[in-house]
Amino acid sequence: MTILVAASERDPAALNIASCLTREYGFDRSSEYGGLQLLQKDDVLLARIKEESIYAETVDTLARTDAVIFASKHKSEKGEPGLTVHCTGNVLNEAPYGGQPRSLALAEPNRMTAALLALSEIREELGLPYLVSLEATHHGPTELRVPSMFVEIGSSEREWKDPRAGKAVARAIWTAATCPSDATEAVGFGGGHYSWKHTEVVMKGQFAIGHILSKYFFESYDPAIVNLAFRRTVGECSHAVIDKKGMRGAERNALIQLLDESGHKTVMI
Numbered sequence: 564m565t566i567l568v569a570a571s572e573r574d575p576a577a578l579n580i581a582s583c584l585t586r587e588y589g590f591d592r593s594s595e596y597g598g599l600q601l602l603q604k605d606d607v608l609l610a611r612i613k614e615e616s617i618y619a620e621t622v623d624t625l626a627r628t629d630a631v632i633f634a635s636k637h638k639s640e641k642g643e644p645g646l647t648v649h650c651t652g653n654v655l656n657e658a659p660y661g662g663q664p665r666s667l668a669l670a671e672p673n674r675m676t677a678a679l680l681a682l683s684e685i686r687e688e689l690g691l692p693y694l695v696s697l698e699a700t701h702h703g704p705t706e707l708r709v710p711s712m713f714v715e716i717g718s719s720e721r722e723w724k725d726p727r728a729g730k731a732v733a734r735a736i737w738t739a740a741t742c743p744s745d746a747t748e749a750v751g752f753g754g755g756h757y758s759w760k761h762t763e764v765v766m767k768g769q770f771a772i773g774h775i776l777s778k779y780f781f782e783s784y785d786p787a788i789v790n791l792a793f794r795r796t797v798g799e800c801s802h803a804v805i806d807k808k809g810m811r812g813a814e815r816n817a818l819i820q821l822l823d824e825s826g827h828k829t830v831m832i
Contacts, residue, residue, distance in 0.1 A: 566740040567608045567628040571616045576636035576716040576723035576732075583726070583733035584609055584634075596625050607740045616713070617651075617661035620704045623711075630671055630710045632678075632736050637717030645717040646682045646691075646731055647757075648675050649698035650773050652705050652795075654780045654788050661703025665788060667795040670700075670773030671710035672748045676765050678714050678739040683766060685731040693728065697751075697758040697765065699777035700792075710797050714739070744771055749802035749830070750792045751775035752818060753809030760806045760832050770804055770830070773797075778806075781814040786821050793827065807831045 568584065570577035584590070590602035590609055602609040608626050612619055616633045623631055637647050652667030662668070675697070682695045704711065714735050716728045749770040751761040758775045765772055774792040793800050803822050807815065822829050 564629040565606045565608065565627060567610060567622070567626055567631045568634060568736055568740065569610050569612050569616060569619060569622050569631055570634040571619070572611050572613055573615050574636050575720065577616065577634045578611070579724055579726065579729035580634035580716070580732045580736070581609060581611060583729040584736065587730065587733055588737055599625065601626060607737070617703045620706050623707045623709050628709060630674060631707060632674070632739055633711065633713045634732060634736060635713050635715045636723045637715035639718040642718045644693040644722050646686065646693045646695045646728065647698050647715045647717060648679045648682070648712065650675065650700055650712050651702055652700045652774065653703070654700060654776055655783055658703065660701070662705030665785070666705040667700065667774060667788070667791055668705045668707060669710040669795050669797060671712065671743070671797040672771035672773035673743040673745060673798070674710070674739040675712050675773060676744040676746055676771040677742055678712070678735040679762065679765055680744070681735040681738040682731055685734050689727050689731065691727060691731060696762045697772065697775060699754070699756050699758055699775040712739070746771035747802060748773065748796055748798040748800040749804045750796060750800060751804050751806070753778055753806030753815070755809070760809065761804060764804055764832055770802060772804055778810045781810050784814060784817065789818065789821055790825065801826070802828045802830060804830045804832060
């Protein structure tokens with residue numbers, strides 16, 4: 564399988580990660596497509612793209628690829644150092660940060676899991692003072708023809724340019740590209756933007772979780788988006804992993820009823 568890693572030239576974290584990838588993994592071939600240079604090592608391609616990653620709806624046309632991994636920065640109001648993994652999509656009828664409203668990108672949970680586990684491992688190895696977590700599904704792009712995911716450095720310019728954080732994310736991306744896990748695929752529900760309980764489940768090897776619809780989704784609950792999350796997940800995805808305290812009781816009951824009617828298996832955490 565061929566995997567494309569995309570790094571926006573407008574993103575200092577992405578450029579940091581791309582530099583670490585080329586230095587650590589020795590991309591030894593190059594080609595050109597549409598004025599962009601593509602570097603290659605084995606079956607992994609690396610492209611520095613001109614647009615911001617959240618708007619890169621046609622990046623999968625740069626090469627014949629089976630998945631896209633975006634190297635990216637992450638912003639947060641608290642500004643805490645973090646290393647995050649998530650897939651993309653807009654669960655509401657709006658799309659302020661790229662993609663289409665009420666649309667989800669294809670998710671590949673086992674690549675996401677490989678990235679998350681690698682981030683945790685290298686954080687310990689390097690003694691990095693960074694949190695590691697999955698995030699709920701958010702922002703674009705949403706319309707790529709192949710699965711995609713973001714692996715990010717947060718949450719300020721200091722962290723974005725940190726070479727050790729760049730090395731950590733570079734390893735996570737390389738691992739996700741070359742050695743995905745083989746856990747049972749699932750969709751996550753509930754919790755906040757940072758999906759701590761779902762992160763813990765994945766770290767323990769219980770499930771590989773792709774799309775996560777946080778508690779904010781249930782403020783405008785739409786059963787069609789729940790069903791879409793399963794359809795837009797690569798693999799035999801029939802499990803729902805629910806943060807039982809991460810949503811109100813009535814919302815949880817409505818979700819469980821829908822999942823039961825749809826034949827999905829529910830797991831409470």
